[in-house]
């Protein structure tokens with residue numbers, strides 16, 4: 353039986369724009385288990401990063417409602433002091449761009465060493481150095497003693513991302529959140545970093561939330577997948593089911609817009625339009641309806657809910673039952 357590490361219930365993260373608050377994460381509930389990778393996918397602007405930042409307590413001006421239960425403790429409105437004990441220790445985060453995540457003026461050894469020291473003030477300087485070198489080795493950095501004394505700009509993009517990962521895992525977090533960890537890297541380095549993360553998941557029994565718009569990364573890494581659209585989860589299932597039996601029109605459109613996907617037999621589907629900005633997002637009805645105008649309005653629910661259509665497979669709005677691509681024959 354898998355053990356829940358993180359349980360998010362009805363999470364709503366809203367940003368103030370002019371005089372009102374608008375939800376970028378709107379009633380999201382999900383679970384991450386130990387030794388599990390949950391991928392969160394969706395186009396730019398769907399709320400993936402807003403969700404990740406909420407879980408890590410990194411929004412300082414947003415309104416957070418709902419529950420973020422980490423090992424049973426609700427962190428939704430934890431104080432900065434409580435967060436400073438958890439962040440970097442029990443939870444680690446890997447950001448998309450290693451250059452902005454690293455301090456350009458600090459040598460690598462000191463950056464990782466500082467992350468260790470923050471949560472373990474009793475460790476001696478010598479022990480810290482040994483630990484940093486061990487971490488650099490663990491993430492596959494050659495000549496770790498030399499890299500210890502180097503500055504970020506002296507390393508390649510792939511090496512820098514390894515340093516970011518080494519920092520994120522320095523205190524053996526139980527939950528790792530990776531926001532587009534390989535987007536800035538070239539393909540060969542990408543697969544090395546993904547292999548490394550898989551290895552870490554096994555070694556540390558960690559839960560990982562992997563945010564990505566790359567379905568290849570999802571197929572390679574995820575155990576389960578949540579598809580986000582306009583702040584909501586529109587479909588969630590295990591990775592096999594999601595690729596073999598996608599149901600929500602948005603999921604099907606995403607999969608069908610990827611070259612080499614078997615559903616895309618001859619022509620790729622282009623999802624028309626864009627994710628509306630927060631202020632102009634229609635909050636009632638099916639949020640994806642405007643992008644599938646050929647589907648009759650009566651196919652959508654008024655207040656679309658997630659329906660469990662088979663064990664562990666949830667789909668929002670009954671429009672999935674009536675969905676087809678415009679180019680498909682309808683009987």
Ligand SMILES: Nc1ncnc2c1ncn2[C@@H]1O[C@H](COP(=O)(O)OP(=O)(O)OP(=O)(O)O)[C@@H](O)[C@H]1O
Pocket residue numbers: 367368369376394395396397398399400401402403565628629630
């Ligand atoms: N601090 C903020 N203040 C106001 N609006 C914000 C803020 N941060 C994010 N948003 C808005 O919230 C929505 C979701 O943004 P978010 O960055 O979470 O999307 P995303 O799916 O992670 O996109 P990307 O893949 O481009 O990072 C967007 O409309 C964005 O403009």
